[in-house]
């Protein structure tokens with residue numbers, strides 16, 4: 410599959426805001442080329458095989474920053490560019506320098522996308538307790554409660570930077586107390602299963618409809634000793650699965666969550682939690698209604714940009 414890369418030339422101070430705008434508009438990965446980063450870079454392990462790479466040999470900007478978002482081929486990027494331009498220009502109103510007001514797009518092939526951003530994907534604190542660390546970075550926790558998710562997402566979705574992933578990681582942090590059994594539907598890179606294990610979940614099963622994602626998830630599970638007992642396989646939703654677990658998590662588009670709702674209800678113990686993300690604004694009311702029709706109780710709903718995450722539970726046996 411081809412991807413469209415949208416590059417915004419901006420200032421170092423606006424890098425985070427521009428990255429947010431690109432992911433909010435649907436970018437599935439963001440590459441940052443910031444002159445300020447290179448100024449602070451020390452020689453270290455960067456290569457895929459652990460070789461030492463001298464930062465001076467990496468092509469880099471000498472001023473400002475370029476932020477590139479990768480959009481799936483199905484996104485109609487020409488329609489998106491004016492919105493991105495407007496949102497970047499509006500950063501002025503928030504006291505940020507938007508930079509050169511230059512937004513361009515180019516098609517890149519799958520292979521390029523899989524590797525091009527690796528050099529620029531750095532450890533990222535995604536919730537109070539969880540930090541995502543690229544496999545090639547040597548990173549030590551800086552806080553006592555900080556837990557690391559080591560990832561090499563490759564071709565699968567789930568670098569942890571997308572708002573939908575962040576919403577559901579936060580929901581996991583709220584719900585997991587220790588020992589819960591859990592099913593991760595649409596595991597992608599395996600990020601949610603690894604997070605669940607890091608937070609103390611017990612038996613975890615992960616499924617994805619896409620074989621490439623399953624291979625990528627297995628690779629990432631292997632990188633995280635805490636997640637070595639997670640079972641991962643190809644499956645569509647919970648088709649053919651009849652079990653009783655404490656938690657079902659899914660970060661998939663609303664249209665796909667809808668048929669999952671009755672399956673999640675059937676596979677949850679009374680009192681068990683259903684955590685759903687990937688729900689865009691105009692589909693949120695419909696998903697909520699389907700959950701309530703199924704007799705789920707909605708505990709909370711959180712929003713990041715246009716995305717919603719829902720925590721719901723199956724009523725306990727003694728619950729009204």
Ligand SMILES: C[S@@+](CC[C@H](N)C(=O)[O-])C[C@H]1O[C@@H](n2cnc3c(N)ncnc32)[C@H](O)[C@@H]1O
Pocket residue numbers: 565566567568569573574577594595596597598599600601616617618619622644645646660661662665687
């Ligand atoms: C938005 S990604 C989420 C990845 C990861 N769980 C995260 O939170 O970052 C959705 C994943 O669901 C998978 N998927 C889509 N339809 C599915 C289905 N019917 N059954 C299982 N997985 C599905 C996709 O292949 C993709 O890996």
